Every structure is written in structure tokens, then in C-alpha cells.
Amino acid sequence: MAAERISEWITTFDTVFPNHVNPLGTLFGGRVLELMDVNAAIACWRFCRLPSVTASTEPIDFRAPIYVGEIIELRSRVAYVGRTSMIVRCEVFGENPTSGERRLCTVGHMNFVALGRDKKPAPVPKLRVETELERHHHKVAQTIRESIAARRNQPLI
Numbered sequence: 001m002a003a004e005r006i007s008e009w010i011t012t013f014d015t016v017f018p019n020h021v022n023p024l025g026t027l028f029g030g031r032v033l034e035l036m037d038v039n040a041a042i043a044c045w046r047f048c049r050l051p052s053v054t055a056s057t058e059p060i061d062f063r064a065p066i067y068v069g070e071i072i073e074l075r076s077r078v079a080y081v082g083r084t085s086m087i088v089r090c091e092v093f094g095e096n097p098t099s100g101e102r103r104l105c106t107v108g109h110m111n112f113v114a115l116g117r118d119k120k121p122a123p124v125p126k127l128r129v130e131t132e133l134e135r136h137h138h139k140v141a142q143t144i145r146e147s148i149a150a151r152r153n154q155p156l157i
């Protein structure tokens with residue numbers, strides 16, 4: 001049986017420059033998605049040590065805006081693994097750099113597939129789930145896994 005591996009949280013920081021905001025001074029959703037994709041990909045690479053591609057994303061709710069000049073903190077962790085795929089939970093926080101006020105603005109899940117040298121899906125390690133929170137995130141991701149299976153064979157049009 002393949003050895004289990006833990007998945008660490010991967011944290012990256014960025015800031016909101018004026019070229020990434022709308023006329024209201026809040027960060028574009030597309031920029032958040034880009035940062036989430038990179039942060040989540042690093043979580044996968046560190047977990048399976050294989051190149052991994054984004055296969056799909058789950059609905060993402062932008063619950064609170066992040067303002068120009070604020071700190072963006074992203075943290076991702078592999079929450080569930082299949083045979084060759086990984087479901088990553090990604091959390092995005094906005095932080096006022098002067099007051100220190102920090103809030104959770106967005107949570108999303110992104111689905112990655114590891115590729116071997118032949119560029120075909122390759123097996124990933126099993127995920128060790130230890131804490132209560134990890135078990136909760138694993139359960140949420142299990143539901144996502146079921147929804148991926150249900151929609152996979154639907155035609156794109």
C-alpha cells in the first residue's frame with residue numbers, strides 16, 4: 001500500500017496595486033483567481049512532487065472585497081486525493097497594513113491532476129488526515145469529488 005503523506009498549508013502574500021483594482025478601488029476577481037491558482041498549484045507540487053495542472057475549479061464566492069494598498073494572504077492545502085487528482089482548499093484574507101485588521105474574504109476549491117513524464121495523469125501519494133479540521137475539509141472535498149464525477153461526462157455545450 002502506498003505511503004501516506006501529510007499536506008502542509010502553503011502561504012503566499014501579495015499586495016493590491018492600483019492596476020489590479022476597479023474604479024471602486026477593490027481588487028479584481030480575476031486577479032484573485034490567478035493568485036489562488038498559483039498558490040494552490042504550489043500546494044499540489046509540494047504534496048506530490050509532480051507537475052500538476054488545473055483541471056477545474058469549484059464555485060468561488062467573493063464574500064468581502066480587498067482594497068488597494070492592502071495585504072493579500074493566500075493559504076492552500078490539499079484536502080482530498082483521488083488516484084491522480086487532488087482537491088485543494090484555498091483561503092484568501094485581506095489585511096489592512098496599518099491597523100492589522102484581517103478578514104477571510106474568499107474560500108474556494110480547485111481541482112488539479114498530476115502528470116507523469118508521458119504527460120498522462122500519474123498517481124499521487126495517499127493523504128494523511130489527522131486533525132478534526134482536516135477531517136472536516138476532507139469531508140467537504142469528498143462532496144466536491146462526487147459532484148466532479150457527476151458532471152464529468154456531460155458534454156461541454
Ligand SMILES: CC(C)(COP(=O)(O)OP(=O)(O)OC[C@H]1O[C@@H](n2cnc3c(N)ncnc32)[C@H](O)[C@@H]1OP(=O)(O)O)[C@@H](O)C(=O)NCCC(=O)NCCS
Nearest residue numbers: 053054055056081082083084085086111112113121148152
Ligand atoms: C486534466 C486532464 C489532464 C485530465 O485528463 P483526462 O484524460 O480526462 O484524465 P482521466 O480521465 O484519466 O482522469 C484522471 C483524473 O483527472 C480527474 N479529472 C478529469 N477531469 C477533471 C475535471 N474537469 N475536474 C476535476 N478532476 C478531473 C479524474 O477524476 C481523474 O481523477 P482520479 O485519478 O483521482 O480518479 C486533461 O483534461 C487536461 O489536460 N486538461 C487541461 C488542463 C489545463 O491545461 N489546465 C490549465 C488551465 S487551461
